[in-house]
Every structure is written in structure tokens, then in C-alpha cells.
Amino acid sequence: xxxxxxxxxxxxxxxxxxxxxxxxxxxxxxxxxxxxxxxxxxxxxxxxxxxxxxxxxxxxxxxxxxxxxxxxxxxxxxxxxxxxxxxxxxxxxxxxxxxxxxxxxxxxxxxxxxxxxxxxxxxxxxxxxxxxxxxxxxxxxxxxxxxxxxxxxxxxxxxxxxxxxxxxxxxxxxxxxxxxxxxxxxxxxxxxxxxxxxxxxxxxxxxxxxxxxxxxxxxxxxxxxxxxxxxxxxxxxxxxxxxxxxxxxxxxxxxxxxxxxxxxxxxxxxxxxxxxxxxxxxxxxxxxxxxxxxxxxxxxxxxxxxxxxxxxxxxxxxxxxxxxxxxxxxxxxxxxxxxxxxxxxxxxxxxxxxxxxxxxxxxxxxxxxxxxxxxxxxxxxxxxxxxxxxxxxxxxxxxxxxxxxxxxxxxxxxxxxxxxxxxxx
Amino acid sequence: xxxxxxxxxxxxxxxxxxxxxxxxxxxxxxxxxxxxxxxxxxxxxxxxxxxxxxxxxxxxxxxxxxxxxxxxxxxxxxxxxxxxxxxxxxxxxxxxxxxxxxxxxxxxxxxxxxxxxxxxxxxxxxxxxxxxxxxxxxxxxxxxxxxxxxxxxxxxxxxxxxxxxxxxxxxxxxxxxxxxxxxxxxxxxxxxxxxxxxxxxxxxxxxxxxxxxxxxxxxxxxxxxxxxxxxxxxxxxxxxxxxxxxxxxxxxxxxxxxxxxxxxxxxxxxxxxxxxxxxxxxxxxxxxxxxxxxxxxxxxxxxxx
Numbered sequence: 090x091x092x093x094x095x096x097x098x099x100x101x102x103x104x105x106x107x108x109x110x111x112x113x114x115x116x117x118x119x120x121x122x123x124x125x126x127x128x129x130x131x132x133x134x135x136x137x138x139x140x141x142x143x144x145x146x147x148x149x150x151x152x153x154x155x156x157x158x159x160x161x162x163x164x165x166x167x168x169x170x171x172x173x174x175x176x177x178x179x180x181x182x183x184x185x186x187x188x189x190x191x192x193x194x195x196x197x198x199x200x201x202x203x204x205x206x207x208x209x210x211x212x213x214x215x216x217x218x219x220x221x222x223x224x225x226x227x228x229x230x231x232x233x234x235x236x237x238x239x240x241x242x243x244x245x246x247x248x249x250x251x252x253x254x255x256x257x258x259x260x261x262x263x264x265x266x267x268x269x270x271x272x273x274x275x276x277x278x279x280x281x282x283x284x285x286x287x288x289x290x291x292x293x294x295x296x297x298x299x300x301x302x303x304x305x306x307x308x309x310x311x312x313x314x315x316x317x318x319x320x321x322x323x324x325x326x327x328x329x330x331x332x333x334x335x336x337x338x339x340x341x342x343x344x345x346x347x348x349x350x351x352x353x354x355x356x357x358x359x360x361x362x363x364x365x366x367x368x369x370x371x372x373x374x375x376x377x378x379x380x381x382x383x384x385x386x387x388x389x390x391x392x393x394x395x396x397x398x399x400x401x402x403x404x405x406x407x408x409x410x411x412x413x414x415x416x417x418x419x420x421x422x423x424x425x426x427x428x429x430x431x432x433x434x435x436x437x438x439x440x441x442x443x444x445x446x447x448x449x450x451x452x453x454x455x456x457x458x459x460x461x462x463x464x465x466x467x468x469x470x471x472x473x474x475x476x477x478x479x480x481x482x483x484x485x486x487x488x489x490x491x492x493x494x495x496x497x498x499x500x501x502x503x504x505x506x507x508x509x510x511x512x513x514x
Numbered sequence: 515x516x517x518x519x520x521x522x523x524x525x526x527x528x529x530x531x532x533x534x535x536x537x538x539x540x541x542x543x544x545x546x547x548x549x550x551x552x553x554x555x556x557x558x559x560x561x562x563x564x565x566x567x568x569x570x571x572x573x574x575x576x577x578x579x580x581x582x583x584x585x586x587x588x589x590x591x592x593x594x595x596x597x598x599x600x601x602x603x604x605x606x607x608x609x610x611x612x613x614x615x616x617x618x619x620x621x622x623x624x625x626x627x628x629x630x631x632x633x634x635x636x637x638x639x640x641x642x643x644x645x646x647x648x649x650x651x652x653x654x655x656x657x658x659x660x661x662x663x664x665x666x667x668x669x670x671x672x673x674x675x676x677x678x679x680x681x682x683x684x685x686x687x688x689x690x691x692x693x694x695x696x697x698x699x700x701x702x703x704x705x706x707x708x709x710x711x712x713x714x715x716x717x718x719x720x721x722x723x724x725x726x727x728x729x730x731x732x733x734x735x736x737x738x739x740x741x742x743x744x745x746x747x748x749x750x751x752x753x754x755x756x757x758x759x760x761x762x763x764x765x766x767x768x769x770x771x772x773x774x775x776x777x778x779x780x781x782x783x784x785x786x787x788x789x790x791x792x793x794x795x796x797x798x799x800x801x802x803x804x805x806x807x808x809x810x811x812x813x814x815x816x817x818x819x
Contacts, residue, residue, distance in 0.1 A: 282623075290708040291525065293623035293645030293680060363624035407602050409622030411643070 098139030118509035146458030147179025147467030152395035159188025174209030174512030177502035328381035400488035551582030651684035666693030674733030699723030
């Protein structure tokens with residue numbers, strides 16, 4: 090059985106309330122020791138000096154759109170999992186908007202089978218809430234639950250029919266699975282190009298008001314109190330949505346939320362020269378929204394940080410802004426961008442680690458990642474104070490369009506173990 | 515000479531350059547029968563219109579010919595774009611034929627900027643989506659200047675569908691830059707409050723909006739917007755926001771009327787006003803379009819060399 094020593098790191102484990110300098114010993118696929126006493130190097134197959142690094146329970150990226158099946162040429166599933174592992178992500182959850190849509194047990198079986206033979210991050214799936222994501226007919230949620238989905242999600246269009254949404258929530262509650270909903274009012278968001286703002290007016294682009302997100306979120310929160318369904322608001326981007334979530338949590342509703350780095354590091358002014366790598370859904374919001382998202386991460390109103398990874402063909406980005414597709418790569422920048430909250434906004438490392446590992450696991454009822462003896466050795470190592478610049482062309486994946494091109498980051502992933510095996514190159 | 519290679523918009527354009535263009539356009543306007551075949555000799559101008567237009571395209575064509583350029587008109591509506599070719603593919607293909615100046619109109623905001631990033635030619639924006647229509651604003655400014663002798667200090671009301679108008683935006687930037695007091699007059703559904711954040715007063719009452727104005731600039735409103743979308747009906751729109759003799763009395767005594775065309779008679783403007791040459795500058799606007807575009811073509815050709 091191989092033995093690996095991770096020494097001199099800062100061990101941060103929210104669920105064990107751990108923040109100390111120490112070491113970890115991995116034996117086989119489990120954690121064999123967590124401590125401060127440095128053992129003799131001679132006993133190990135591999136010794137990694139983690140001086141200046143955070144050693145954390147393995148990161149879980151709970152919002153990834155795989156291009157496979159349907160657009161494997163953009164990024165195959167094996168490439169995605171390898172790139173994610175190399176970027177410090179030990180588990181990821183893929184959204185159902187593939188081609189064909191993931192709306193049946195047989196799709197789930199086949200994808201899970203394929204993924205099990207790939208190296209890198211572990212693979213989980215959301216099933217589609219509706220058949221072919223048509224937002225009209227409930228999909229076979231029960232069959233998909235048996236096949237092992239971790240929750241049910243929609244595409245980038247909300248279920249606008251409140252009765253259907255109520256029924257999906259009621260049914261999901263019966264199955265004890267969460268609903269992961271992208272919130273946008275179909276009428277207020279139809280044909281829009283970016284956030285409604287002075288920038289949009291100047292560019293002659295059609296703006297979506299930020300409340301387009303909140304209107305659907307508030308409706309959903311009312312349905313949560315009616316049905317008792319576990320509900321997760323996906324990629325929250327606005328201050329008004331934060332207010333709604335705060336209120337819902339205060340009432341004790343079973344509600345969680347995530348956001349992604351674009352919404353706490355960028356604002357809609359970034360689009361001022363029609364650069365389509367900033368065309369995202371939800372759109373980049375204004376500065377007040379951005380700051381509200383950071384506050385919400387700090388106070389726990391937003392539980393998780395996810396990449397919102399979405400491979401897009403270059404051809405669909407090399408278009409006038411309003412005609413370009415929404416989305417960008419995210420898995421390979423998630424960790425350094427999340428840790429920039431520590432460097433630039435003084436959010437504690439424990440909070441960031443929690444948002445990247447424990448919170449997604451809780452929402453999705455996965456085993457809580459922890460640095461504890463006897464648990465699976467899923468571990469991410471992040472080197473703090475290591476300045477570099479993000480370049481899409483440096484990515485391992487073919488999916489290289491990022492709104493963070495040339496963005497300065499202060500940390501980098503220095504190692505990643507999935508079930509005891511190193512998945513970084 | 516322009517400081518930038520392309521003429522993509524008025525926003526951010528240095529005031530001396532605007533004045534140079536207007537002076538040169540004025541020079542050409544004073545010589546309406548004269549040709550200047552040396553100015554753009556050996557120059558190829560490509561008119562790429564991805565959106566239908568008669569007056570702007572013809573105006574550019576005549577302007578280019580009077581300067582001695584070879585002109586090619588490409589109406590992209592019916593061509594390879596329908597076969598799925600992207601804007602950049604089209605641009606790259608045409609670029610290989612080495613035009614010197616590309617005059618582009620497109621229904622998508624920002625399309626001329628995107629084109630300019632993929633061609634060697636200098637690009638003139640002939641109107642892009644809701645963004646800008648710089649040559650229209652320049653010809654409007656020239657029209658005002660030649661009619662009233664100045665722009666600074668004038669009260670100018672831009673009336674109609676502001677949200678969807680590139681003409682409104684370009685004129686707002688240009689006339690404000692030259693010292694006019696610009697106001698926007700529009701139903702609240704067709705003017706975003708963000709225009710007020712740019713420091714422009716917004717009026718939703720036409721009579722108050724045009725009160726004391728020396729220039730009343732009307733904009734075209736697509737008829738489908740007045741069928742219960744942004745406005746309840748054409749009937750109500752004309753009643754509240756159409757320019758008629760009664761409302762015009764609120765403007766300055768010798769107020770002049772402008773319209774970029776094509777007009778919806780009886781919807782946004784009463785024919786009696788549109789056709790009254792003592793009040794209407796509409797025909798002058800069209801005439802000065804050629805001189806203005808001559809100045810623009812010459813300027814980008816100069817900047818390119």
C-alpha cells in the first residue's frame with residue numbers, strides 16, 4: 090500500500106473545526122493520520138512539502154455543464170474530469186443540458202459507467218427536471234433518483250409555470266432530492282443581451298433588469314414553504330436575490346445557494362467593448378450587486394462557490410455581442426479565483442474552504458469532505474501567495490474561453506488527491 | 515485626419531475632430547456640383563449593408579464617387595450570410611479583395627467594431643443596431659449649423675423612440691459635445707431612466723419637452739411598437755407624442771423640425787409640418803448627407819495612409 094506524506098501545510102477543515110499547521114498521511118485511498126508531529130520521511134513513497142499551502146478537504150464543483158455527450162469536440166468527459174482534477178476539484182456535478190438531455194435513468198447509467206473509467210475528478214449528475222428540458226412535462230425523477238442523481242436541475246430557462254414547479258418540488262420532496270434552479274423571468278429576460286444599466290444603454294444592447302432573477306427566486310421560495318422541498322438557487326448574481334434568500338433562511342426554509350467567481354469579481358462595465366467572453370447567463374451585474382454577493386459569501390447567505398463551467402465554441406463567440414452564445418470555461422480557474430476573496434476581501438480561509446467543499450456536499454447529501462483519519466483521501470492543496478496571470482491558452486482543456494483572460498491571481502493549485510491518487514500533473 | 519483609424523461612433527470623439535469634419539463637410543456642401551476625383555483616386559470603397567437602407571447607402575455611394583473612389587455595393591441580406599456564413603467569415607473574404615474603406619450597416623450593435631478587428635480596411639459605421647449612427651449625427655449637426663449658424667447654447671429636443679434609436683444616441687453625444695442643451699422626449703416605455711444618469715433631462719410630456727426649443731428632432735417609431743407593446747395604439751401615440759401644429763406652438767417661435775427618415779406621416783409627425791419648407795429641415799438633411807459622408811470618407815482615408 091503506497092504511503093504519501095503531505096507535510097508542513099496549513100490544515101483547514103471546517104467540519105472538524107481544524108485550522109492548524111501540520112501533516113497528513115495518505116495510505117492507500119484513505120487518510121491514515123492528521124497531526125502536528127512530523128514523522129520520519131524515510132517511511133514514505135512520496136513526500137510533498139506543503140509549506141505556504143492550504144491543505145483542504147477535496148473541492149466539489151457543483152455547477153458544471155459537460156459538453157459530452159453531444160459536443161465532445163469542445164471538451165470530452167474524460168478531458169473535463171482530467172482538467173478538473175488537475176485544477177484541484179475532486180468531485181464535480183454535471184448539468185443535464187447535453188445532447189441528448191440527461192432526463193432518463195439509462196442516460197445516467199451510461200454516463201456514470203463511462204466516467205468511472207476516467208482519471209481525475211469524481212463524477213456526479215443532475216437529472217433534468219422536465220422531459221428534454223421542455224419546461225412543460227415532469228421528467229422521470231423517480232427513476233433518475235434510483236439511478237443515483239444528486240438532484241434535479243433546469244437549463245438556462247426557468248420553469249415559468251408555477252403549477253408545474255409546485256408539482257416538481259412536491260415530487261422531489263418525496264424523493265428527498267434537491268431542486269437546483271436557474272432563476273430568470275422568461276419575459277423580462279427574453280432577447281436581452283446584458284444587465285440593464287448605463288453601459289447597456291451606451292452600447293445599444295438590450296438590458297435584463299436584475300429583478301428578472303429575483304422574481305422567479307421569490308416565487309420559488311414561496312413554493313418551498315408550501316412544499317417543503319429542498320431548494321438550491323443556482324448562480325445567484327443580484328443584491329435583491331440575496332435579500333430574498335436571507336429572509337428565506339431566517340424563516341428556516343430548506344434553502345441554499347451558490348454563485349460563481351464572475352459574479353463576485355467582475356461587473357457589467359467589463360462588457361464595455363463588446364468582448365463576448367463576458368457574455369454570461371446570468372449576465373454580469375453592477376458593482377453594488379457584486380459587493381452584495383461578497384457580503385453574502387461572508388455571512389453565509391450564499392453557501393457555495395461553483396465554477397459555472399460551460400464550454401462554448403469559438404465560432405459562437407466571434408459574433409456581435411447580442412448574437413454570441415452565453416458561457417465560459419470555469420473549472421480550471423475556480424479555486425484561485427475563489428481564494429482571491431481571501432487576498433482581496435479578507436474572507437477567512439475557513440469560509441472559502443467551506444464554500445468549496447462542505448457546503449456543496451451538504452446541499453447534495455454527499456459524504457461531508459473532511460481531513461479525518463479513516464475518511465477517503467480526497468484532498469486539495471492550494472498554494473497561497475503565488476502570483477500569476479490567467480491565460481485560456483494555458484488550460485489543460487480545449488475549452489479556453491474565459492472572462493478572466495489576463496486576470497491576476499494570487500494563489501494556485503499545488504496538488505489534488507482523489508481517493509488517495511494524485512490527479513495533478 | 516482622425517486620431518483613430520475607424521469611424522465607429524461619436525462617443526469619445528475629440529471635439530476638434532468633430533469640428534474639422536463639420537468644416538470640411540461645409541466646404542463640400544458649398545460646392546454641390548463639383549467633383550474631387552483626386553481625393554480618393556485609387557481607393558476602393560465597399561458598402562456592406564447587412565440591413566436594408568436606401569438613403570444612407572445611396573448617400574455614401576454618391577459621396578465616394580464624387581471623391582473619385584471605386585464603389586462596390588454589397589447587400590448582404592440576400593447573399594452568403596443566408597447560407598450560414600458568419601460576419602467574420604464575410605469580412606475575411608471581402609478583406610482578401612483589399613478594399614480601402616468599408617462602410618458597414620448592421621442590425622447588431624457593435625458589429626462594425628467587430629468587423630474593424632478583422633479587416634485591414636478603415637471601417638465607417640453606417641448604423642449599428644441601437645448603438646450609433648455617427649454620419650447621421652454629423653449631417654444633423656451640419657444641418658443645424660448651416661441653418662442657425664451655431665450649435666452651442668441651442669435647446670434641442672430629440673423626440674420619439676429613444677431606447678431603440680442609434681440616431682438618438684449619436685446626436686445626443688455630438689450635440690451635447692458641441693454645447694447644445696439636449697432633452698429627450700418620449701413615452702416612459704421608450705426611454706430608459708439610465709439616460710438620465712448620463713445627465714440628460716427626460717420629458718414624458720411632449721409640450722413641456724419641446725417648450726422653448728429651437729430644434730425639434732423627431733425619430734422614427736416602428737409601427738409594431740405602437741400596437742399594444744410600448745404604446746397602446748398609433749392613435750394614442752400621435753395624440754400624445756406626434757408633432758402637430760398645436761404642440762409645435764410651445765417650441766421657440768422659429769423652431770425648425772428635423773427627422774432622419776423614413777417618416778411615418780400622421781404617426782410621429784403631421785404631414786403639414788413635414789412638408790412645410792419654412793419649418794422643416796428634412797430635405798436639407800438628406801442633401802447634406804452627401805457632403806458629410808464625403809468628409810468622413812476623406813478623413814478615414816487620410817487616417818489610414
